[in-house]
Amino acid sequence: MAMSESRENAPRRRQQRGIETQSALLEAAGRVFSRMEYDKAKLKDISDDAGISLGSLYFHFGNKDDVAAAVLDAQQERMTEVLSSVVETEGSSLGRLLDLLDGVAELISADALVQAGIRLVGSLPDELKDRGYGFYEEWQRVAETLIREGLEDGSVTTARQTPAELAELVNELFVGAQVLAGMKDGWQTLPERIRRIRPVLESVLAPSSAA
Amino acid sequence: MAMSESRENAPRRRQQRGIETQSALLEAAGRVFSRMEYDKAKLKDISDDAGISLGSLYFHFGNKDDVAAAVLDAQQERMTEVLSSVVETEGSSLGRLLDLLDGVAELISADALVQAGIRLVGSLPDELKDRGYGFYEEWQRVAETLIREGLEDGSVTTARQTPAELAELVNELFVGAQVLAGMKDGWQTLPERIRRIRPVLESVLAPSSAA
Amino acid sequence: MAMSESRENAPRRRQQRGIETQSALLEAAGRVFSRMEYDKAKLKDISDDAGISLGSLYFHFGNKDDVAAAVLDAQQERMTEVLSSVVETEGSSLGRLLDLLDGVAELISADALVQAGIRLVGSLPDELKDRGYGFYEEWQRVAETLIREGLEDGSVTTARQTPAELAELVNELFVGAQVLAGMKDGWQTLPERIRRIRPVLESVLAPSSAA
Amino acid sequence: MAMSESRENAPRRRQQRGIETQSALLEAAGRVFSRMEYDKAKLKDISDDAGISLGSLYFHFGNKDDVAAAVLDAQQERMTEVLSSVVETEGSSLGRLLDLLDGVAELISADALVQAGIRLVGSLPDELKDRGYGFYEEWQRVAETLIREGLEDGSVTTARQTPAELAELVNELFVGAQVLAGMKDGWQTLPERIRRIRPVLESVLAPSSAA
DNA sequence: AATGAATGAGCTTTCATTCAT
DNA sequence: AATGAATGAAAGCTCATTCAT
Numbered sequence: 079m080a081m082s083e084s085r086e087n088a089p090r091r092r093q094q095r096g097i098e099t100q101s102a103l104l105e106a107a108g109r110v111f112s113r114m115e116y117d118k119a120k121l122k123d124i125s126d127d128a129g130i131s132l133g134s135l136y137f138h139f140g141n142k143d144d145v146a147a148a149v150l151d152a153q154q155e156r157m158t159e160v161l162s163s164v165v166e167t168e169g170s171s172l173g174r175l176l177d178l179l180d181g182v183a184e185l186i187s188a189d190a191l192v193q194a195g196i197r198l199v200g201s202l203p204d205e206l207k208d209r210g211y212g213f214y215e216e217w218q219r220v221a222e223t224l225i226r227e228g229l230e231d232g233s234v235t236t237a238r239q240t241p242a243e244l245a246e247l248v249n250e251l252f253v254g255a256q257v258l259a260g261m262k263d264g265w266q267t268l269p270e271r272i273r274r275i276r277p278v279l280e281s282v283l284a285p286s287s288a289a
Numbered sequence: 290m291a292m293s294e295s296r297e298n299a300p301r302r303r304q305q306r307g308i309e310t311q312s313a314l315l316e317a318a319g320r321v322f323s324r325m326e327y328d329k330a331k332l333k334d335i336s337d338d339a340g341i342s343l344g345s346l347y348f349h350f351g352n353k354d355d356v357a358a359a360v361l362d363a364q365q366e367r368m369t370e371v372l373s374s375v376v377e378t379e380g381s382s383l384g385r386l387l388d389l390l391d392g393v394a395e396l397i398s399a400d401a402l403v404q405a406g407i408r409l410v411g412s413l414p415d416e417l418k419d420r421g422y423g424f425y426e427e428w429q430r431v432a433e434t435l436i437r438e439g440l441e442d443g444s445v446t447t448a449r450q451t452p453a454e455l456a457e458l459v460n461e462l463f464v465g466a467q468v469l470a471g472m473k474d475g476w477q478t479l480p481e482r483i484r485r486i487r488p489v490l491e492s493v494l495a496p497s498s499a500a
Numbered sequence: 501m502a503m504s505e506s507r508e509n510a511p512r513r514r515q516q517r518g519i520e521t522q523s524a525l526l527e528a529a530g531r532v533f534s535r536m537e538y539d540k541a542k543l544k545d546i547s548d549d550a551g552i553s554l555g556s557l558y559f560h561f562g563n564k565d566d567v568a569a570a571v572l573d574a575q576q577e578r579m580t581e582v583l584s585s586v587v588e589t590e591g592s593s594l595g596r597l598l599d600l601l602d603g604v605a606e607l608i609s610a611d612a613l614v615q616a617g618i619r620l621v622g623s624l625p626d627e628l629k630d631r632g633y634g635f636y637e638e639w640q641r642v643a644e645t646l647i648r649e650g651l652e653d654g655s656v657t658t659a660r661q662t663p664a665e666l667a668e669l670v671n672e673l674f675v676g677a678q679v680l681a682g683m684k685d686g687w688q689t690l691p692e693r694i695r696r697i698r699p700v701l702e703s704v705l706a707p708s709s710a711a
Numbered sequence: 712m713a714m715s716e717s718r719e720n721a722p723r724r725r726q727q728r729g730i731e732t733q734s735a736l737l738e739a740a741g742r743v744f745s746r747m748e749y750d751k752a753k754l755k756d757i758s759d760d761a762g763i764s765l766g767s768l769y770f771h772f773g774n775k776d777d778v779a780a781a782v783l784d785a786q787q788e789r790m791t792e793v794l795s796s797v798v799e800t801e802g803s804s805l806g807r808l809l810d811l812l813d814g815v816a817e818l819i820s821a822d823a824l825v826q827a828g829i830r831l832v833g834s835l836p837d838e839l840k841d842r843g844y845g846f847y848e849e850w851q852r853v854a855e856t857l858i859r860e861g862l863e864d865g866s867v868t869t870a871r872q873t874p875a876e877l878a879e880l881v882n883e884l885f886v887g888a889q890v891l892a893g894m895k896d897g898w899q900t901l902p903e904r905i906r907r908i909r910p911v912l913e914s915v916l917a918p919s920s921a922a
Numbered sequence: 923a924a925t926g927a928a929t930g931a932g933c934t935t936t937c938a939t940t941c942a943t
Numbered sequence: 944a945a946t947g948a949a950t951g952a953a954a955g956c957t958c959a960t961t962c963a964t
Contacts, residue, residue: 095944096944099944099945115326115327115328115412116326116328117326117327117328117329117412118328120936120937120938121937121938121939122937122938130945130946131945131946131947132938132939132946132947133940133941133944133945133946133947133948134944134945134946136938136939136940137944137945137946138944141938141939142937142938142939199472200411200412201326201328201411201412207472211472211473214469214472238488238492239488239489243485246482246485247462247485247486247489249465249469250462250465250466250469250482250486251458251461251462251465252465253464253465253468253469254460254461254462254463254464254465254466254468255461255465257464257465257468258425258460258461258464261410261418261422261425262422271457271461274454274457274458275458275461277449277450278450278458278493281449281492281493281496282489282492282493285492285496304926304927306926306927306963306964307926307927307928310927310928331953331954331955332954332955332956333954333955341928341929342928342929342930343929343930343955343956344928344929344930344931344956344957344958345927345928345929347955347956347957348926348927348928348929349927351956352955352956353954353955353956515947515948517942517943517947517948518947518948518949521948521949537748537749537750537834538748538750539748539749539750539751539834540750542932542933542934543933543934543935544933544934552949553949553950553951554934554935554950554951555936555937555949555950555951555952556948556949556950558934558935558936559947559948559949559950560948562935563934563935564933564934564935621894622833622834623748623750623833623834629894633894633895636891636894660910660914661910661911665907668904668907669884669907669908669911671887671891672884672887672888672891672904672908673880673883673884673887674887675886675887675890675891676882676883676884676885676886676887676888676890677883677887679886679887679890680847680882680883680886683832683840683844683847684844693879693883696876696879696880697880697883699871699872700872700880700915703871703914703915703918704911704914704915707914707918728923729923729924732923732924753957753958753959754958754959754960755958755959763924763925764924764925764926765925765926765959765960766923766924766925766926766927766961766962767923767924767925769959769960769961770923770924770925771923774959774960775958775959775960
């Protein structure tokens with residue numbers, strides 16, 4: 079069966095092989111960048127981790143920055159995926175917002191490539207910094223939208239801060255938990271930290287229901 | 290005795306000059322490390338910034354890691370100074386805790402060496418990581434103590450979380466604000482962010498008084 | 501099978517080029533180390549002498565010590581070659597022992613890499629010292645064996661010292677001649693010196709025949 | 712008593728102090744150079760070993776080469792001392808020659824500064840090399856003289872080599888023993904080695920008496 | 923005489939990137 | 944597509960030497 083495919087699919091197979099190599103390199107990059115700073119990570123480390131030649135890495139990614147950029151892209155893709163899937167869930171806006179935190183925390187604690195993306199944001203050449211920071215802003219916009227919807231559907235009841243301020247607060251808490259979890263145990267306990275934060279956010283965003 | 294003094298002073302005078310050089314180098318290191326990652330920062334950058342020879346830098350600090358360690362030590366010293374001075378203030382425990390956040394935020398936004406220390410914690414050789422993280426733990430203990438005292442003096446009234454959990458929460462919020470401020474504008478707006486957080490913490494730690 | 505060969509040969513062809521480079525570097529290292537002390541010799545000197553980039557030298561040898569180790573290995577290989585070829589010769593044991601001295605003297609006086617090895621033994625980081633000294637011991641064992649055999653085949657007749665002591669004596673004489681020749685004229689006259697030693701050794705090892 | 716000397720002797724005392732410092736530095740240099748190669752030995756090692764400032768070392772010796780030269784001079788002085796004292800002894804010329812070897816071996820095995828001198832000869836900047844090698848030649852002339860005298864007084868009886876050749880042989884044997892002892896155990900067993908050589912030399916230089 | 927401090931040239935080593943096959 | 948080999952521009956660090964006191 080493999081033989082019968084050979085003629086026509088040869089080019090496609092070759093393409094296929096290339097894609098596999100590229101993705102193997104990407105995962106390896108995730109593993110390496112999640113373990114060390116951008117500058118400490120050598121491209122040789124990545125190609126070794128993938129068991130693929132350094133030359134090949136350069137064939138698939140132009141240079142070191144491009145490798146980092148690809149990791150960042152993949153990270154944001156995976157985070158956006160969680161974001162979309164949770165946002166489209168049934169339930170109150172507040173519930174979805176809190177579920178979102180849980181979902182992202184879970185993703186971070188489980189996916190080395192996502193962890194790599196997080197580390198990279200903190201130790202990146204200036205040109206790439208914005209790309210990383212941009213995501214925090216996007217994420218904050220999503221939070222703000224959900225809070226606004228919560229005010230409408232009644233799941234958010236506080237009136238003492240603007241939705242933007244509340245979103246910023248949510249963001250700060252999440253980032254703080256994420257940073258401390260990253261420093262302490264490589265994000266293993268991040269989901270737990272987020273779970274402990276949940277009632278606090280509920281009491282802040284919906285103080286009446288907590289009474 | 291005048292003669293004997295001249296002998297004893299001789300070495301002391303030398304040390305004096307050395308101390309000045311060393312502290313000039315330390316400030317320069319603060320400036321440089323606050324501008325760039327550990328790996329991107331070259332020791333030549335530091336010695337140039339201080340207007341002192343590279344060899345002299347190596348005379349006073351043994352190697353690059355030691356320079357970073359000295360910056361971390363200086364940072365923690367300065368932060369501990371604020372911490373002590375605020376904690377010994379008059380006023381309720383909760384008030385002092387919140388003033389503490391303000392004080393530290395102010396320090397961070399104003400002192401390049403302290404900013405450098407913060408950056409370094411995130412991008413440091415593994416051997417130095419603990420030293421940096423240790424401070425977060427110490428700081429959290431202080432917060433916990435103040436919360437405990439607050440429960441006694443009545444300034445903290447919540448009973449829904451343990452003091453340890455509340456301290457963790459305060460820590461996460463502060464760290465989150467600090468990280469986002471650092472990314473966004475080099476900590477310029479950190480004090481403002483902390484001011485916005487204040488009422489939230491009051492409502493969480495003393496919900497009754499907020500009613 | 502023609503196809504499959506092309507695949508297998510590809511890497512082999514590459515290796516070929518690498519091997520040539522490596523051996524060119526090794527010879528250059530021999531030339532340089534035979535001219536100057538280990539510490540005085542700069543790796544740049546070696547790569548320049550070989551007309552190959554410094555980076556390439558580091559590609560093939562990990563660091564300076566490894567270069568020296570490779571030189572030592574090559575030296576010992578060449579000396580062992582002489583040793584084996586002479587030992588397997590026809591003739592009396594004593595004759596072969598003395599021929600051995602001649603052969604090694606000849607090699608030393610002609611081969612820069614071997615001279616380099618000798619120099620290195622005297623000025624080497626401690627980790628490599630043993631490797632150098634080990635050879636002297638091995639060589640002494642060979643001498644001892646030949647002397648033992650000489651006692652059996654009658655070419656060695658003295659009974660006043662043990663074979664081990666006699667071997668030590670031979671070794672000391674050879675080393676002394678080699679060191680002095682090295683100091684005086686870069687080993688040019690070593691073969692001559694060894695030739696002058698020959699009758700002495702004969703009279704010591706076979707006193708009767710000398711009478 | 713110290714006080715009563717103070718006025719007039721002040722300058723002399725100062726001189727005295729300088730001499731002590733200088734000799735302390737020289738001994739320290741001996742210790743350091745006997746442990747490591749010229750290039751590996753740092754002047755800081757020497758001044759530290761002496762417990763005297765680096766600046767002071769530069770005051771007493773102009774530069775690194777001068778320190779080495781001073782060590783070499785001191786070594787040769789001490790060796791010459793042994794040489795003179797043994798040569799002026801009663802006894803046959805051959806006996807004095809062999810005693811000389813013993814004496815020098817004893818000195819080498821006991822005196823770090825002398826060991827340092829020996830090491831230095833093998834790892835020295837070219838300008839100083841001759842000074843080191845010169846001593847071997849001088850020493851060989853002494854041996855030759857003694858052998859000549861031995862031929863006259865009857866203690867040396869061989870006629871198969873010229874006195875010069877015999878002296879060379881003695882030198883080679885001694886140097887070989889010394890080099891191997893240095894490599895093996897830091898010259899601890901050199902006297903023993905020389906003792907083992909003694910009968911051999913007797914049989915070579917005075918074959919009849921050995922019969 | 924003596925010392926702590928300062929200097930800078932020089933060396934080893936690393937590593938992103940390119941090349942040849 | 945893939946690979947081993949090659950390159951060279953830094954960067955960290957050392958250390959002989961000099962300086963100021």
